[in-house]
Amino acid sequence: MFEATRINHKNLSRQNMFRLLLGGMTALLILPVILVLGTLIYKGAPVISFEFLFANPTNGMTAGGIFPALLGTILLVIVALLASVPLGVAAAIYLSEYAPDNWFTRAINIAIINLAGVPSIVHALFGLGAFVIFFRFGTSILAASLTLAIMTLPVVIVATRESLQAVPMAFREACWNMGATRWQTIRRIVLPNAVTGILTGVILEVSRTAGETAPIMFTGAVFFLPFLPQGVFDQTMALSLHLFVVSTQVPEMPEAVPYGVALVLIALVLLMNSVSIALRMYLRGKKKW
Amino acid sequence: MVNPEMQFEVQDTTQNPVKLGVENLSIKYGSETALEGVSFNIHEHEIFGIIGPANAGKTSFLKAINRMDMFNPEMQVNGKLEFSGHDISKVRNVYGLRRRIGVVFPLPVGLPLSVYDNVALAPRLVGEKDKAELNVIVERCLRRAALWDEVKDRLDSLGSMLSGGQQQRLTIARALSQDPELLMLDEFSIAVDPVTTMRIEDVLKELKSEMTIILVTNLVQQARRLADRTAFFLDGKCLDVGITEDLFTGDVSNQRTRDYVEGRFG
Numbered sequence: 001m002f003e004a005t006r007i008n009h010k011n012l013s014r015q016n017m018f019r020l021l022l023g024g025m026t027a028l029l030i031l032p033v034i035l036v037l038g039t040l041i042y043k044g045a046p047v048i049s050f051e052f053l054f055a056n057p058t059n060g061m062t063a064g065g066i067f068p069a070l071l072g073t074i075l076l077v078i079v080a081l082l083a084s085v086p087l088g089v090a091a092a093i094y095l096s097e098y099a100p101d102n103w104f105t106r107a108i109n110i111a112i113i114n115l116a117g118v119p120s121i122v123h124a125l126f127g128l129g130a131f132v133i134f135f136r137f138g139t140s141i142l143a144a145s146l147t148l149a150i151m152t153l154p155v156v157i158v159a160t161r162e163s164l165q166a167v168p169m170a171f172r173e174a175c176w177n178m179g180a181t182r183w184q185t186i187r188r189i190v191l192p193n194a195v196t197g198i199l200t201g202v203i204l205e206v207s208r209t210a211g212e213t214a215p216i217m218f219t220g221a222v223f224f225l226p227f228l229p230q231g232v233f234d235q236t237m238a239l240s241l242h243l244f245v246v247s248t249q250v251p252e253m254p255e256a257v258p259y260g261v262a263l264v265l266i267a268l269v270l271l272m273n274s275v276s277i278a279l280r281m282y283l284r285g286k287k288k289w
Numbered sequence: 290m291v292n293p294e295m296q297f298e299v300q301d302t303t304q305n306p307v308k309l310g311v312e313n314l315s316i317k318y319g320s321e322t323a324l325e326g327v328s329f330n331i332h333e334h335e336i337f338g339i340i341g342p343a344n345a346g347k348t349s350f351l352k353a354i355n356r357m358d359m360f361n362p363e364m365q366v367n368g369k370l371e372f373s374g375h376d377i378s379k380v381r382n383v384y385g386l387r388r389r390i391g392v393v394f395p396l397p398v399g400l401p402l403s404v405y406d407n408v409a410l411a412p413r414l415v416g417e418k419d420k421a422e423l424n425v426i427v428e429r430c431l432r433r434a435a436l437w438d439e440v441k442d443r444l445d446s447l448g449s450m451l452s453g454g455q456q457q458r459l460t461i462a463r464a465l466s467q468d469p470e471l472l473m474l475d476e477f478s479i480a481v482d483p484v485t486t487m488r489i490e491d492v493l494k495e496l497k498s499e500m501t502i503i504l505v506t507n508l509v510q511q512a513r514r515l516a517d518r519t520a521f522f523l524d525g526k527c528l529d530v531g532i533t534e535d536l537f538t539g540d541v542s543n544q545r546t547r548d549y550v551e552g553r554f555g
Contacts, residue, residue, distance in 0.1 A: 100362065170394070170396075170398045171398065171400055171401065173357070173360075173394075173398075174392075174394065174398040174400060174460075175400070175410075176357070176360060176387070177355055177357070177387060177390075177392040178387065178388065178391075178392075178410065178411045178414060178463070178464075178467055179384040179385065179386075179387035179388035179411070179414060179415075179467065180384070180410075180414050181384060184414055188410070188413075188414075189400060189401065189402075192401075193401050
């Protein structure tokens with residue numbers, strides 16, 4: 001009574017075909033990641049040492065370490081996050097929880113999505129004009145970080161808005177019905193349950209901020225500094241720009257150095273991300289529905 | 290044959306003061322009419338049943354009382370709703386109004402909080418921070434919702450981990466924590482097993498001595514068991530209001546009412 005009919009056979013072979021196809025696509029995606037990481041580790045690992053991480057570059061950057069660039073990237077990311085996360089989350093809360101659904105709000109939403117598509121060199125020129133020249137921050141960590149913050153703002157806003165909207169409407173209505181104000185509802189019910197999604201946005205932002213070169217080139221990062229930055233109004237070296245420099249601008253650069261710099265950059269991004277991933281996992285474990 | 294128990298419960302609640310006056314109430318969503326020209330009074334300490342098929346305007350009626358139109362720009366409320374003699378459209382502090390009205394939804398909405406925090410939420414919203422006081426409120430409300438014995442050992446577990454019937458009693462406890470003068474239940478038994486339904490019905494009979502209850506239900510027999518007076522809504526109009534038993538056995542002004550309660554359409 002359970003003999004397979006022709007249509008059963010057809011369904012089954014089609015199912016196998018699609019599983020193979022989808023699995024193959026996934027493998028194709030993983031392949032470049034493995035190749036890139038593998039090459040970097042294979043060629044870059046030999047130069048990684050305590051000195052490479054924590055010493056100043058010497059000999060026209062062909063020897064010594066990359067500490068100023070490493071520190072510079074960390075500073076740039078932190079200051080950029082301090083600027084963009086509060087701003088982006090606040091804007092997303094307003095757009096998702098308060099703003100009426102009209103043409104104006106929709107126009108703002110479209111503008112934010114378009115902002116994400118603006119090339120980073122345009123952000124760089126904007127940052128140069130706005131922060132370096134108009135606000136007189138000079139080429140500095142502050143100007144570079146704010147440029148990076150503007151560039152990554154759409155990511156934070158979109159991620160936050162999506163995670164706010166993933167919180168069921170019934171929760172809000174139940175809360176409003178009890179006499180809670182909108183803010184009390186956001187503070188006690190909506191935000192605690194959206195936090196994991198917001199962190200996802202922050203993770204994406206860290207990766208992009210740490211890796212971008214163009215926006216910081218004109219606004220605060222320099223090829224070489226003989227000293228470490230003392231404050232946010234100083235210029236700084238940065239890993240991404242340093243990688244560009246040692247790969248293209250310095251003759252007689254030992255081949256392993258650029259790979260080493262790239263490896264450190266990727267490791268730094270992974271390290272920063274793993275903090276927020278760990279935080280996200282901890283909070284998701286506590287997720288309440 | 291008149292059931293002696295029924296006889297005992299029937300009392301003339303229309304002598305009580307008016308808790309909610311409804312006068313020529315109409316509700317529209319955009320150009321679509323949800324409710325039209327509804328007028329009646331709901332008296333203190335009565336269970337007022339609202340029966341009727343889907344799309345009759347029952348839920349919209351409850352939303353209007355709680356001023357939920359504020360959150361939906363499409364929703365327009367016309368006519369007059371008086372809560373304890375105050376025109377609710379002129380109430381400036383709508384949060385104060387909503388705190389006096391407890392709402393229970395068709396599907397239990399266990400907020401993503403612990404059992405304890407679910408019930409403590411309403412007092413906390415108005416600034417109650419004293420732990421001992423909150424403990425007292427939580428225990429009292431859970432007891433009155435007939436849930437305390439089942440959850441007293443796991444107040445810290447998530448409200449959403451409870452069974453459907455327990456969650457619905459949790460939402461009742463949460464509504465009670467507001468100390469409401471009016472309790473509105475919107476088809477509370479839709480996702481609840483029969484045993485829990487009977488327990489909640491017993492709870493409601495007790496609560497009647499302390500507050501006014503509006504019971505929207507799709508179960509005609511539930512209205513008959515509980516409600517002192519009942520209104521029949523159909524297609525956005527209120528076709529009948531009266532002593533519940535009269536809808537079943539006495540004179541009704543509209544034949545549709547009798548057809549509905551006898552199950553000829555639904």
